[in-house]
Amino acid sequence: MIAHLLQASLRQATSLLAVSALAFCVVAQMPADPVEIAMRAWNLPPDPDTIARLRMEWGLDRPLVLRWLSWLGGFVTGDWGLSFRTGAPVRDEFLSRLPLSLGLGAAALALAVILAIPLGFAAALRPNGWADRFGRGLVVVVQAVPSFWLGLVLIWLLAAELRLIRPFSGGPVILAMAAVLIALPPMAMMARVLRRELLASTTQPWFRTAIAKGLSQSAALRRHSARAGAYALLAALRSEIGWMLGTTATLEVLFGLPGVSQFVLQSVPARDYGVLLAYVMTVACLMALANLVITLILQLLDPRAR
Structure with missing residues (x-):
């Protein structure tokens, strides 16, 4: 049973890793720039220096793979980044809702x-x-x-x-x-x-x-x-x-x-990448956890599997 639990956990972890990579690529390729959307919402002039500074602060100027690895490491450790729209930590926003x-x-x-x-x-x-x-x-x-x-x-x-x-x-x-x-x-x-x-x-x-x-x-x-x-x-x-x-x-x-x-x-x-990615991963984690629990219960109910 322990070996089966480890195998099932490894399969779910691999699936979550694939989901995170796919979700990050899809969200990153969404049309419109979140910096430009934020500047219009804040009534700021489209100054190139301001746009470049915000892109650097939000990490949007780095290659896609490095951005994904940085975001994935932060998500696993509990640092889900800041919301572009509210400026509050995404993790706190999710935990309150x-x-x-x-x-x-x-x-x-x-x-x-x-x-x-x-x-x-x-x-x-x-x-x-x-x-x-x-x-x-x-x-x-x-x-x-x-x-x-x-x-x-x-x-x-x-x-x-x-x-x-x-x-x-x-x-x-x-x-x-x-x-x-x-x-x-x-x-x-x-x-x-x-x-x-x-x-x-x-x-x-x-x-x-x-x-x-x-x-x-x-x-x-x-x-x-x-x-x-x-x-x-x-x-x-x-x-x-x-x-x-x-x-x-x-x-x-x-x-x-x-x-x-x-x-x-x-x-x-607002193309709030952090919020969208956190939602996708939260749903994926819930699905993985439910799948793991149900799989283990099915193993207990089936004498042939035991």
């Missing part, structure tokens, strides 16, 4: 798993029953209708028409709405995956033996198919985490929540 984004994503993730388990179990227990039909219809709806569109409909209905909420207040109701909208697509997908895996287990000889010994269908699913269902659920969750991160960013902007995504959106027009 990251708790809201992580809390929202974690709440949506927990909600998706908690709701997917009973829905998938009920659909497997009675195929073509109400739970199965509801899960099938929910998958179609969430795949066809984007979460941000549902958010716009809720804002129009609850805020503009019924006047029950303040749409951009960031209160508990807004956070709960955002968490539910983030959780719906992965919940529906994981429920269908769980249902499929549980139904597949009912055709196995060991399941028929459990039924022959007097266990009910429900008890046999709980006792003998739970491990296979959990394995399939975690495998599905690993593929859904990326979509959840993207949906979280979208709904933060839609509901005006002061999370990391809102700050990044404001930094795009």
Whole structure:
């Protein structure tokens, strides 16, 4: 298990290194010069000496490879540089906003798993029953209708028409709405995956033996198919985490929540390289960590891997 952990960690570290290099190249090749954008925002005359001095202070006059190595070393050691737009350390800006984004994503993730388990179990227990039909219809709806569109409909209905909420207040109701909208697509997908895996287990000889010994269908699913269902659920969750991160960013902007995504959106027009790179690497690190944890749990659940 330790050897597998080291191998998985090495693979994730290599992936993060490749992501950092690719992200740095893409961000560095974005059109427009951040120095010129900053000078226009500060109402400074386009003086060549001032532009050259700012480019030197911000490290934009060095070769691309040296800039990447310098930035990568600073990122690993906790020095994420200064924001071109605000002048504050990028790390401090992220740490002040990251708790809201992580809390929202974690709440949506927990909600998706908690709701997917009973829905998938009920659909497997009675195929073509109400739970199965509801899960099938929910998958179609969430795949066809984007979460941000549902958010716009809720804002129009609850805020503009019924006047029950303040749409951009960031209160508990807004956070709960955002968490539910983030959780719906992965919940529906994981429920269908769980249902499929549980139904597949009912055709196995060991399941028929459990039924022959007097266990009910429900008890046999709980006792003998739970491990296979959990394995399939975690495998599905690993593929859904990326979509959840993207949906979280979208709904933060839609509901005006002061999370990391809102700050990044404001930094795009200013070509704030440090902020954009920090966001890409933060998301990549979260994905790598989630992949590593889920991989290890899957190894523990699979006796063949052990």
